[in-house]
Amino acid sequence: xxxxxxxxxxxxxxxxxVVVYLLHGVLSEARGIVPSVRRIGAAAAAGSKxxxxxxxxxxxxxxxxxxIETVADYGGSLDxxxxxxx
Amino acid sequence: xxxxxxxxxxxxxxxxxxxxYYLVSTIFALRQIADGLDEAIASVGEIVEKSAPVNxxxxxxxxxxxxxxxxxxxxxxxxxxxxxxxxxxxxxYPGAGAQGFRDFPDSATVTPPRIAEVYTRxxxxxxxxxxxxxxAAASPSGGPVLRNVLGGSLAARALYPEVRQSRPxxxxxxxxxxxxxxxxxxxxxxxxxxxxxxxxEEA
Numbered sequence: 001x002x003x004x005x006x007x008x009x010x011x012x013x014x015x016x017x018v019v020v021y022l023l024h025g026v027l028s029e030a031r032g033i034v035p036s037v038r039r040i041g042a043a044a045a046a047g048s049k050x051x052x053x054x055x056x057x058x059x060x061x062x063x064x065x066x067x068i069e070t071v072a073d074y075g076g077s078l079d080x081x082x083x084x085x086x
Numbered sequence: 087x088x089x090x091x092x093x094x095x096x097x098x099x100x101x102x103x104x105x106x107y108y109l110v111s112t113i114f115a116l117r118q119i120a121d122g123l124d125e126a127i128a129s130v131g132e133i134v135e136k137s138a139p140v141n142x143x144x145x146x147x148x149x150x151x152x153x154x155x156x157x158x159x160x161x162x163x164x165x166x167x168x169x170x171x172x173x174x175x176x177x178x179y180p181g182a183g184a185q186g187f188r189d190f191p192d193s194a195t196v197t198p199p200r201i202a203e204v205y206t207r208x209x210x211x212x213x214x215x216x217x218x219x220x221x222a223a224a225s226p227s228g229g230p231v232l233r234n235v236l237g238g239s240l241a242a243r244a245l246y247p248e249v250r251q252s253r254p255x256x257x258x259x260x261x262x263x264x265x266x267x268x269x270x271x272x273x274x275x276x277x278x279x280x281x282x283x284x285x286x287e288e289a
């Protein structure tokens with residue numbers, strides 16, 4: 001009977017607090033991840049929205065090509081008109 | 087049932103209740119995490135999809151710009167010369183001359199002349215004469231001061247028209263005066279009264 005009581009005391013004083021402590025730690029960490037994941041989701045959505053202008057790079061590419069062609073033509077004319085330094 | 091058994095049952099029930107509460111709460115938290123990760127993964131997928139062609143487009147743009155820069159650098163160096171080209175670039179973008187041109191590695195060693203600096207005529211005159219000499223002495227090109235200290239008069243003569251510098255023999259000679267001069271003048275009898283010439287006296 002004495003051993004039984006000792007077991008009960010150990011169960012209530014040691015095992016139960018340890019179980020509660022461990023489970024509380026797991027729950028706290030799990031709840032701490034939730035806002036971080038929500039922020040990650042919001043950042044990813046904002047990044048995706050920022051990239052909506054990426055197709056405009058095609059226009060930029062075309063404009064750069066035309067500009068360089070114009071500069072090349074202008075430079076060719078200058079090469080004919082202006083004398084060389086040496 | 088003994089009292090110890092009742093206490094044991096109560097302890098086990100408490101432990102099971104704690105397990106149920108915390109594990110169920112953890113399950114809900116993990117479910118929220120999974121939902122959030124699903125949304126994040128969907129957005130990341132959009133990012134990957136939208137940014138896929140960016141690399142190729144930017145590479146093409148850079149290739150075109152590189153070709154333009156190479157052509158303009160080559161034209162500038164060809165027409166202005168390496169030193170003046172570096173000076174022009176350094177004048178427009180101070181400090182850029184030290185980096186040099188991309189297609190001309192030797193241009194980084196060229197000391198850029200001060201092409202873009204504008205001075206008034208008086209400042210330039212002072213610089214030539216060497217008065218105060220802050221401009222000539224502080225020239226970043228490292229050249230000597232324009233004015234020769236020992237021959238300062240010769241340096242100043244360069245400011246006058248060219249006929250005074252290289253063709254002094256073409257100028258009329260100064261009159262020779264004195265008792266040994268080839269042409270003698272008779273001194274006047276009174277100050278301000280000129281003596282009459284011989285030809286007029288004979289007539």
